[in-house]
Amino acid sequence: MSGHSKWATIRRKKGAIDAKRGAIFTRIAKEISVAAKDGGGDQEGNPRLRLAVTKAKAANMPKDNIERAIKKGTGGLEGMVYEECLYECYAPGGVAIMVDVLTDKKSRTTPEIKSILTKLGGSLANAGAVSRLFERKGQLTLKADQISEESLFDLALGAGAEDIQVNDGMYVVLTAPAEYEAVQSALSTKGLNMEESEIKYIPMTTVEVNDKDTAEKVMKLIENLEANDDVQGVSSNFELGEGVELD
Numbered sequence: 001m002s003g004h005s006k007w008a009t010i011r012r013k014k015g016a017i018d019a020k021r022g023a024i025f026t027r028i029a030k031e032i033s034v035a036a037k038d039g040g041g042d043q044e045g046n047p048r049l050r051l052a053v054t055k056a057k058a059a060n061m062p063k064d065n066i067e068r069a070i071k072k073g074t075g076g077l078e079g080m081v082y083e084e085c086l087y088e089c090y091a092p093g094g095v096a097i098m099v100d101v102l103t104d105k106k107s108r109t110t111p112e113i114k115s116i117l118t119k120l121g122g123s124l125a126n127a128g129a130v131s132r133l134f135e136r137k138g139q140l141t142l143k144a145d146q147i148s149e150e151s152l153f154d155l156a157l158g159a160g161a162e163d164i165q166v167n168d169g170m171y172v173v174l175t176a177p178a179e180y181e182a183v184q185s186a187l188s189t190k191g192l193n194m195e196e197s198e199i200k201y202i203p204m205t206t207v208e209v210n211d212k213d214t215a216e217k218v219m220k221l222i223e224n225l226e227a228n229d230d231v232q233g234v235s236s237n238f239e240l241g242e243g244v245e246l247d
Helices: 002-014 021-039 047-058 063-074 106-119 149-159 177-189 212-227
Strands: 083-091 095-103 134-143 163-167 170-175 194-203 207-209 231-236 238-240
Touching (some): 021 047, 021 095, 021 231, 047 063, 047 177, 047 194, 083 106, 095 194, 106 212, 134 177, 149 170, 149 177, 170 177, 177 194, 194 231, 207 212, 212 238
Antiparallel strands (some): 095 231, 134 194, 163 170
């Protein structure tokens, strides 16, 4: 995890593209609307909606925005109909990438994703070729100065977390998707602030990239995918080699 953590540290320092509050709210609102459309507007009876609302609250999304997104999903307000898509991709250096999308027009989004990949040396993969390299997990990232490692282990593992990693002054808490909400709630109740909190694809093994030019292409490709308005999340098995120094 050390190389991957090195890249994560670089991204935090430069500011990830999707860290812009407006972009976060837009993406979460889409997820809330789709969850409400599929399972109804009652959070108690709709785990996916409950999870999306929990994520919205963690991002400090205004209550009015949350309620509006639910109404759009249930038909109370006029809104777009979103389709869920998952793109399996290859990046330079043999890196695998998973791209989660919610779009109102797949015929627009697919060419956009293909264009980003083509311009930066990537390509679409066949269904199953990339997804078999990942596991679906809840991942919560927080600064280590908020709580001792021992206390976090007791809190998170007691709530159902599977593992906790310590890297570069950050804790990374991993959970099964079914336990994510309980762990998220336990950490939030304790007053801990999460840098990132989501269910995403976690690589079972990583691909170390030791060539500087290739590493920069992979990073730029991921960042450009994240910048697309229809993209909900990007996961990769990219690991930055220890000896690689970036500008």
